Amino acid sequence: MTRRSCPCGLPETYEACCGRYHSGASAAPTAEALMRSRYCAFVKGDAGYLLRTWHPRTRPGTLELDPGMKWTGLEILGTTGGSAFHNTATVEFRASYRGGSLHERSGFERVDGAWVYVDGEFPA
Template identity: 80%
Template sequence: MWPMTSRTCPCGLPQPYDACCGRFHTGPAAAPTAELLMRSRYCAFVKGDAGYLLRTWHPGTRPERLELDPRMRWTGLEILETTDGSAFHSTGTVTFRASYRGGSLHERSRFERVDGAWVYVDGDFLQ
């Protein structure tokens, strides 16, 4: 898991975790854009917060449960492209590379607004 002593959020933005993705994990605030939701979901993987991942997953594609590997060590997030996904859109995509000890995951994720809140729909793995 991510060491809580780090000064910046694991999502890569230069703010402390509590002021960045932590506010979405623990409070009533919702990510205002698809990219911020993507970043907060990455942080949830880093922290092992399956509850947040499930809460921010589209009800039509959300699994019944999610088991995260506690040995997985995520080491960085790089946002490669964002299409739509702002306050003015109902859908958006975020293409990213998430690094972990021993490799990386490259995905184009699709997001949609449900009852005004951004949720993760699904994604395509890229090479």
């Protein structure tokens, strides 16, 4: 049996990496870990996790994911803040999908101690 790395790009298995956040066994300790777990949730089609980790002030009422979307990779381009010593963070990334890529600079904040996604902008 071959060990497959997590879709977020880290070498751990899904269960040892983003799967533990998706299941609720633990919370992402950094904004980058949350970003990676949210990307992985898009790969897995886990809209519930995406909504749970979205800031209440910016969260949509529902989220419809395109079942035909095939995500193929994640590259973290940079981070500011986002550790245990911060309350806000920015994570810039490129997420590749079949036929293209998405470049976003995402904002994160802590709500009741947990990192949540606020919003994103698309750099030129």
